[in-house]
Amino acid sequence: MTMRDLISGLTQQENLNFLLTNRIPRATLTRFMGWFSKVEQPLIRDLSIACWRLFSDLDLSEAHKTSFKSLHDCFTRELRPGLRPLDFDPAIVVSPCDAIIGAFGKVVDTEVFQIKGAPYSLRDLLGDPALVDAHRNGRFITLRLTSSMYHRFHAPHDCRIERVTFVHGDVWNVNPIALKRVERLFCRNERAVLQTRLPTGEALTLVPVAAILVASIRLHFIDVTLNAQTRGPTIFPCDASVRKGEELGWFEHGSTIILLAPEDFEFCDNVVESARIKVGQPLMRKIAGASACVVDPSEGMEIAAEPAKL
Template identity: 80%
Template sequence: MTIRGVISSLTQQEDLNFLLTNRIPRAALTRFMGWFSKIENPLIRDFSIAIWRLFSDLDLSEAKKSEFKSLHDCFTRELRPGLRPADPDPAIVASPSDGIIGAFGRIADTALFQIKGAPYSLLDLLGDPTLVERHRNGRFVTLRLTSGMYHRFHAPDDGRIEMVTLIHGDVWNVNPIALKRVERLFCKNERVVIQTRLASGEALTLVPVAAILVASIRLHFLDVTLNAQSRGPVVFPCATGVRKGDELGWFEHGSTIIVLTPDRFEFCDGVVEGARIRAGEPLLRKPSA
């Protein structure tokens, strides 16, 4: 068996995986990784990317450039133009990112699920009673980005970003093993709530959730990186118009985006738990007029 095969076999053992990725000084390791990944040294860069390949399905064939200054530069890579076109149908809400589809469905009053049998509430996730009312009995879908995926995320439809709220928290791993063991995990981790009003009038909210090694979220329209070290305002009023497919920002490693809509949105045919989806592909269909 190859080294990668041995590593894969070990990390698939749930107890060991949970121990290695959670029962460690999560915040300290995340801060260290944030510093280490930005070191612009060819030897450190090449060694780090080689190690990364052992633990993931990293594929750099779509990257816009073939040489990277640092591990961080590789994490946040752009893709070649035209590789993630947004679905042109105005009735379609596109996936904001590459990802694996996790829990999704109807929000039961204000309850949704991180996995089957593990509920959490909109209020715990969003921290805003007014925003909770916009999504009561609505729809939700969870998109998990693995470490090797393209880490940038995009506007799922034409609209206007109205407010961004940073909610400080922990940095638990967000893989399925942790989701089974840590109650209300998404409500405990560092996250950003991006309130959007679609051009067609409906509310849509994106919640990028940070995780271990990745507690930094970059938002272009605010020209700011939000993380545990952020000081000052945590609420940012906005009036930023976006077009479907516009790049909004990036994670500094893999993580999760939760997409919330009001009632009457329908999931597109390809939305199946465990399926892979790419940024720009059909995710939800808006209600007819």
């Protein structure tokens, strides 16, 4: 087989993947999956989980439970305690989720990339000019959760959550094949913008992005599940103080979290594109010499660094 034949074959496979996962009634299929995944009939549940394991690398050995009520219950499973060590060094921002690392780097004014050569604007992603300004020339990283991964996400640092904005949108697949073909994909899909502040007062923003089969995001701190059926306010003011590692919510299948951090942070050595990372592993570090005054966001008291585990 020549190199040309190999490239042609890979391209055809990518085209088929894109066709099967995007050129379909995405919203209808996603609504159906939301209903179907909650069916608790034992035969349907067992066959669904068996098919999922057959076509993915699903590993339930870390799950807290050994049996599940439904496919949805399996999707949103908890882990056994102690499996995700956390670094409580106040200079470190940790990964909020298990993920594959996608595009990351410096925000160029207000521009970031979904993949190399495919830019999008923070204004299109966030919608809030003040928040865009807070992240101008900062840092960004894209964390993609596959369908078989642990789907819960956690606070990457001690912080105060000030507001959640839910943006209605499409449900394109967020795999690398779709990212190469759909411009500004993250800005098109449904997403929640979680505005938080570090104890130093700097902005740290998480953007969980929904995708096909997963247009539903559960947030514990405002006790709401956000999806296409969400009505009423799309802006949820809140005042919730959370500790590093505290569970914030979950996706109901697998998707992406975009994390935006201040300019005075740098990426840790383990951050490499396409590498796998787990909750609690170092993601970014405060640059040496930058202000590092760390106070409890709820009490104004200094936080002692200590190891901990989920």
